[in-house]
Amino acid sequence: MSGTTDISWMIGGPQGTGVDSSATLFARAMTVAGYWVYGKREYHSNIKGKHSYFQVRVKDVPVHSNTDPVHILSTFEHSTAEIHADEVVPDGAFIYDPRVTDPADLPLPSGVTKFPIEFGKIIEEIAEETGSNPVKLGIMKNTVAVAASAALLGVEIDSIEEALKGIFTGKKAKLVDLNMKAAEKAYAAIKPQAGFGDFVYKLEKPSNPPKSKSRLLVNGATATGLGKVKAGCRYQTYYSITPAVDECIYLEQHPEFGIVVFQCEDELSAINMAIGAATTGIRSSTSTSGPGFCLMSEGIGWAGINEVPMVVFNYQRGGPSTGLPTRNEQGELLFAIHAGHGDYPKIVMAPGDMHECFEDAFNAFNFAERYQTPVIVLPDKALANNTQSIEPFEEASLKVDRGQIEGVDPNYKEGDLEAGIQQFPRFKITDSGISPRVLPGTPGKIFWTTGDEHTEFGHITEKPEIRIPMHEKRMKKLDLAAKEIPQDLQYKLFGSEQADLTMVAWGSTKGAILDAMDVLKKEHNITINFLQIRMMSPFPSEGVGAILKKAKKVACIESNLSGQLAQLVRMRTSFEIPHQILKYTGRPISETEIVASALDVVKKDEKKVVLTYGR
Amino acid sequence: MAVKTLESPLKAAKYKSDLTSDWCPGCGDFGIVNGIQQALAELALPPWETYLFSGVGCSGKTPHYIQVYGSHTLHGRVLPYSLGAKMANPHLTVLAVGGDGDGYGIGSGHFVHAGRRNVDMTYIVFNNEVYGLTKGQASPTLEKGMQPKSLALPHISQAINPLALALACGYTFIARSYAYDPKHLKATIQAAVNHRGMALIDVLQPCPTYNDIHTKEFYAEKLEKEGNEIPRVYYIEETGYDGVVKNSNDVQEVNEKRMNAFNAMYKLEDQVALGTFYKIELDTYDELLGKNLPQLKDAAPIDLKYHDDQMNPTTDLSSALAEIQV
Secondary structure, eight states, X not given: XXXXXXXXXXXXXXXXXXXXXXXXXXXXXXXXXXXXXXXXXXXXXXXXXXXXXXXXXXXXXXXXSOOSOEEEEEOSSHHHHHHHGGGEEEXXXXXXXXXXXXXXXXXXXXXXXXXXXXXXXXXXXXXXXXXXXXXXXXXXXXXXXXXHHHHHHTOOHHHHHHHHHHHSOGGGGGHHHHHXXXXXXXXXXXXXXXXXXXXXXXXXXOXXXXXXXXXXXXXXXXHHHHHHHHHTOOEEEEOOOTTTHHHHHHHHTOGGGOOEEEEOSSHHHHHHHHHHHHTTTOOEEEEEEHHHHHHHHHHHHXXXXXXXXXXXXXXXXXXXXXXBTTSOOOOOHHHHHHOSSXXXXXXXXXXXXXXXXXXXXXXXXXXXXXXXXXXXXXXXXXXXXXXXXXXXXXXXTOOOOXXXXXXXXXXXOTTOOTTOOEEOOTTOOOSSSOOOBOOTTOTTEEOEEXXXXXXXXXXXXXXXXXXXXXXXXXXXXXXHHHHHSOHHHHEEEESOSSOSEEEEEOTTXXXXXXXXXXXXXXXXXXXXXXXXXXXXXXXXXXXXXXXXXXXXXXXXXXXSSSOHHHHHHHHHHXXXXXXXXXXXXSSOOOHHXXXXXXXXXXXXXXXXXXXXXXX | OOOOOOSSOOOGGGGBOSOOOOOOTTOHHHHHHHHHHHHHHHHTOOGGGEEEEEOSSGGGGGGGGBSSEEEEOOTTOHHHHHHHHHHHOTTSEEEEEEEHIXXXXXXXXXXXXXXXXXXXXXXXXXXXXXXXXXXOEEOTTSOTTOOOTTOSSOOOXXXXXXXXXHHHHTOSEEEEEETTOHHHHHHHHHHHHHSSXXXXXXXXXXXXXXXXXXXXXXXXXXXXXXXXXXXXXXEGGGGTOOOBOSOTTOHHHHHHHHHHHHHHHTOOOSSEEEEEEEEOOOOOHHHHHHHHOGXXXXXOGGGOOOBOTTOOBXXXXXXXXXXXXX
């Protein structure tokens, strides 16, 4: 059977009508069938009514990004048809409800095959067969839309059933049968239609299907949550904000892990409660997004001067101010590395995919404790909300590192208190910059902390002769971190050393670049290598500088207006990246856009390419 | 969560740090520091299991003068720090101190919400009606029409009533004391620490430098009532007032005590009442948490292990991974 191995499917609808659920079902069914998926979720800052959509790419090999063209547009209401009709490829398919949509009114390319499905009739039939209320079954239009698409792609209905079983578990298991009725009717309605046999984007059977249950279908918020659980995080504060709240809800939904997830009155409370908790020695974190992160910066400074190990996840979204609250942006890099007034060390890292979300969440707590300083992790909205099928997380090699903690003094005798309580030099000046900690509750020892500059015991001082070594001691820890943290956690070079173009990027654009590298090689014979920067502070100046100086041509790709990573690279390496590929529409960068913009840079020597695709 | 006490209690002097305070001579803060040290000694609390937090301002320096774990946090944020520490490690005795500007002004949002949670801790507010460290601006408790010498013009905003605010927010122990009444202050701090839940003590604290109205002399004045001499400051319990709820399940009693407390807090008089205006025993935050999170039924978050001796992480993710395995 001839066919394709790479398709892009889209479903949409007013928010609150089950768009997410149907995309989850589709992605799960395709994964069950042995394919790999990557799904992009787009939604408004609205609860019900405004347009949202989900685009899922399906391939027979691992896939890390979306492409722009849509092969199947699956709709069950009119707005999605109107908004996305012109994105369908000329030989693609359009599934629609003839009761609400007339394809003649739409800007569909002329070759698109149209598949009318009587969604309402299917729901009414099931209601009658099962004696149910048809209004309550309305949500199953999603299942019909998914199943019709699967039928068109030539995917067996068993995969839909298996996926439904994975989604509806426990008390909801009875919904599997009901939804299967909808799926069967959708298959039956699609197959006899004109054009079904000629549809060119039928999926070829995967050549090397992975074993059942051998992969994860996950988004970045969940991957991060799991990384925190594995790290032993016991205390997580938050104030509700998009998109960070998804991770917090995930943790709340798993009380079995024993993490106190605390919803605060504001972000001032969220950061400072997390720090207060961290001073007791517990592993503590907070998760927020741009506006909340702004409010947190004073607290992060307190953790910095008091050398409190704690973790902040800042899920970036479109700024400034409320900006584009539900859309993607990488606009907080320079703010994050400079958050808070004054000089103090902070470790700032940016994960680029699901595995790195998990890995960075785990490592963040280790780094926080080893270097006794706040760690800021910068995912972005695309990472948080996009779904991907991946290999399992690497857990076997993980080790917990709690840094230098002193226990009870061997000479301490209970009852011998008249001799006095030992004041512990928590901020002892050391060569490495690291001072051993004791934790509250350690018999016989106490110390103080203060937001003021302080002595080794934590008392306020304004003496220059203490200020100088104390200030320097704290900052030194960054040099140590730069030396000790493994290189591949700081930056990674993908592809060969010699390339026509070196792409520099961070965060969620990683996937699109990796996918585009293959396309540029195969279809355009252009060699790309990709320098992913993961550690923003301390910045790997030497390694990054060396790679860039050797590069033939360099472009920095970012989802922001001002090229913040390029600015940081220049600040830290003196290397001015000559080409910029930027997108600030709030929509993630696709493989299609990377391919096109790389051609613009390589062939036309464009200095600045601004990307705009996406609704 | 039960708090440990020392087998052989320490003298109050052992709760003094070796630092000399830099407050103005005659500052009410001295009385409060003394009261805290005395109370900690009588409660026989291990210094290393006692954690005293402060905000920013003159009162913010308090922890540095007391020989227990001390944390001088940010302006207005003393409650979040204290709550975080107590929730993470309920074995610690947690106290918070701060000024009226710190607690009822810049930190007022936290003050409100701390009342909703009934975390088992004590919050002592040094109430002198001015921002001392920045040279005497009006604080949220300065009454309308007042003009201490540090103000250029009479104050035209209304004062908040911290006790009534605490009652509205759900604090389960609400008291007022006075910086220069060492016996009452010490006893009130002890009672607040012993109370299971969120306790507030609003302490009237003369600022000799900027508040020339509510001075030490003002509180020591004798007043005249129907030909008799009466003290400015009196103890509310001595008038027969009882703000302690005996049965927290008795809706009628709770309601009655709450309304009585509200009346007492707003009573218009030239005298100043000290005492416990309201007290009720309710489930504390960590007790309720134990009902939601099975691992915390009999353990504190800080007690839960997450790695073995070789530092391998021990948390088993398999149940959560099963949900996303395909």
